Amino acid sequence: MIFSKSTEYAIRATMFLCLNSSGNECFKINTIASAIDSPPFFTSKILQTLVRQNIISSTKGPNGGFYVDKKSKPIILYDLIIAVEGPDFFDKCLLGLSTCTEKNPCPLHKDFKKHKEELKQLFKKKSVSDIMTENNNGKINLKI
Amino acid sequence: MIFSKSTEYAIRATMFLCLNSSGNECFKINTIASAIDSPPFFTSKILQTLVRQNIISSTKGPNGGFYVDKKSKPIILYDLIIAVEGPDFFDKCLLGLSTCTEKNPCPLHKDFKKHKEELKQLFKKKSVSDIMTENNNGKINLKI
DNA sequence: AACATAATATGATTTTTGTCATGTGTGTTA
DNA sequence: TAACACACATGACAAAAATCATATTATGTT
Ligand code: FES
Ligand code: FES
Numbered sequence: 001m002i003f004s005k006s007t008e009y010a011i012r013a014t015m016f017l018c019l020n021s022s023g024n025e026c027f028k029i030n031t032i033a034s035a036i037d038s039p040p041f042f043t044s045k046i047l048q049t050l051v052r053q054n055i056i057s058s059t060k061g062p063n064g065g066f067y068v069d070k071k072s073k074p075i076i077l078y079d080l081i082i083a084v085e086g087p088d089f090f091d092k093c094l095l096g097l098s099t100c101t102e103k104n105p106c107p108l109h110k111d112f113k114k115h116k117e118e119l120k121q122l123f124k125k126k127s128v129s130d131i132m133t134e135n136n137n138g139k140i141n142l143k144i
Numbered sequence: 145m146i147f148s149k150s151t152e153y154a155i156r157a158t159m160f161l162c163l164n165s166s167g168n169e170c171f172k173i174n175t176i177a178s179a180i181d182s183p184p185f186f187t188s189k190i191l192q193t194l195v196r197q198n199i200i201s202s203t204k205g206p207n208g209g210f211y212v213d214k215k216s217k218p219i220i221l222y223d224l225i226i227a228v229e230g231p232d233f234f235d236k237c238l239l240g241l242s243t244c245t246e247k248n249p250c251p252l253h254k255d256f257k258k259h260k261e262e263l264k265q266l267f268k269k270k271s272v273s274d275i276m277t278e279n280n281n282g283k284i285n286l287k288i
Numbered sequence: 289a290a291c292a293t294a295a296t297a298t299g300a301t302t303t304t305t306g307t308c309a310t311g312t313g314t315g316t317t318a
Numbered sequence: 319t320a321a322c323a324c325a326c327a328t329g330a331c332a333a334a335a336a337t338c339a340t341a342t343t344a345t346g347t348t
Pocket of ligand 1: 092096097099100104107108112
């Protein structure tokens with residue numbers, strides 16, 4: 001709805017990693033892709049950008065794959081989104097004007113500002129593992 | 145941010161029409177496009193889909209153009225958005241799953257549901273002319 | 289050294305965005 | 319009324335971006 005497919009895959013894949021890695025196991029891209037119903041090669045490319053930005057990790061070779069380092073700091077959803085969509089994702093104008101400011105607001109700015117800020121704060125507050133533990137009474141739904 | 149360029153242009157153009165039409169004047173596409181900084185031919189095509197869906201009106205020939213019928217019912221933002229993005233825009237899953245339901249929710253559903261509903265209601269409540277009158281203390285900003 | 293897998297590069301495909309040419313209806317004018 | 323100009327309507331086309339697929343390379347494991 002508001003994210004690109006790339007971001008959707010990035011979040012779903014990272015959720016899968018957080019959910020299934022208890023130690024420091026690796027998951028190869030085919031495992032991940034079939035677990036979240038995504039095109040494997042495309043997903044791999046997206047995960048690589050997450051690796052480069054130190055959101056997740058990877059190792060090559062046999063028994064290699066992608067993983068999340070449980071010992072490093074938790075993965076904040078906001079950082080994950082920004083990593084794929086770009087740093088100004090939450091600061092864009094709803095109507096596509098070049099800047100979203102109080103000084104030169106578009107007609108919808110006043111009404112939309114609050115919701116935008118709330119969404120931003122929601123994603124800044126929650127980590128992927130937060131989401132996983134909040135939902136672990138039912139089963140986690142990551143497939144189409 | 146959450147809309148396609150098409151929808152952004154649709155909203156900006158309709159705002160321009162509401163703002164500038166006191167009687168039933170027409171505005172030709174070049175006037176509209178330069179007023180909202182949009183590609184004229186592309187914008188024209190978008191406005192034509194709005195005409196087909198009875199959101200705005202148009203007349204051909206000299207002194208023709210696009211206009212909003214002041215006597216017909218106000219243009220609700222929700223209807224405008226749906227007309228371009230499609231009828232299920234506000235019912236999509238944030239993570240791209242096929243359905244957004246309480247029965248099979250994605251991990252973010254619980255946290256996102258409230259905000260999605262609020263946004264939906266915001267757009268359902270406000271008409272384009274509402275927005276125009278709310279903002280008419282400053283000058284209306286529709287250009288990039 | 290052989291193998292498995294991520295990383296990288298590259299290309300194909302699809303969707304979105306934008307442009308062009310032509311058709312069609314409408315009003316003006318002679 | 320006939321010619322003409324005007325501006326939307328329509329569909330073909332092009333460029334750009336996003337998405338998806340394949341091949342090659344590099345690297346770590348055994
Ligand atoms: S200026 Fe448009 S949302 Fe802030
Ligand atoms: S199921 Fe994903 S937002 Fe409702």
